[in-house]
């Protein structure tokens with residue numbers, strides 16, 4: 001399988017300060033990868049370097065030719081004194097057909113919102129409209145930088161379920177940054193923990209138990225992780241022989257490094 005993006009020995013400096021060092025990474029079609037790490041650990045820098053918005057100071061990044069990217073920002077501020085409907089918003093910067101708008105709103109889980117004022121939507125609806133906009137270009141890779149900021153935990157969990165459904169239906173790969181480890185991890189095939197370099201990576205279960213991860217985030221997230229699974233009625237067994245009530249959980253395991 002050809003990777004959509006890969007990085008090898010990627011280092012990025014901001015002025016005199018090295019923000020990322022020696023990062024090796026790749027994401028394949030259809031994969032969901034979540035990047036976690038403390039504040040200021042280089043997560044946004046990593047995303048920006050991967051898409052070519054920031055130059056590598058050493059190492060290199062390779063992107064599939066003509067890679068179709070969709071980007072979902074953290075949040076959207078809408079000035080209530082500037083009325084704009086959802087449909088008009090989706091027409092920026094390029095006019096879209098009514099069918100295209102209908103399709104992406106449906107895919108993002110907010111069908112029928114075309115005529116609503118953006119300013120009147122709930123936080124969760126706004127995030128889904130941003131997601132819908134990112135889907136207009138039929139992306140092979142969706143990048144999300146803390147896409148659920150301001151949503152409560154059930155709202156975030158619902159958003160991540162939507163992301164998973166999208167991947168299952170459209171086969172697009174997802175690369176996202178999130179602070180909400182406990183909510184997002186179950187939706188990920190792979191988690192990358194960054195703190196200036198990759199501290200550990202692998203299947204969510206493996207990362208949650210890795211020493212480097214625990215040193216950064218403590219061990220408290222295990223319980224919350226289990227809680228989230230419970231909501232999904234996932235059943236997990238460490239030998240992975242019996243846990244197939246949901247088949248998206250069967251991603252391969254990598255050893256933590």
Ligand SMILES: Nc1ncnc2c1ncn2[C@@H]1O[C@H](COP(=O)(O)OP(=O)(O)OP(=O)(O)O)[C@@H](O)[C@H]1O
Nearest residue numbers: 014015017019037038039040041042043044045046
């Ligand atoms: N334009 C810039 N000029 C100088 N330093 C920068 C610049 N952008 C980011 N940095 C520094 O690089 C480091 C990594 O920033 P980055 O935004 O990648 O971290 P992050 O992990 O995304 O943080 P957060 O979780 O707080 O969003 C930080 O110390 C930040 O201060």
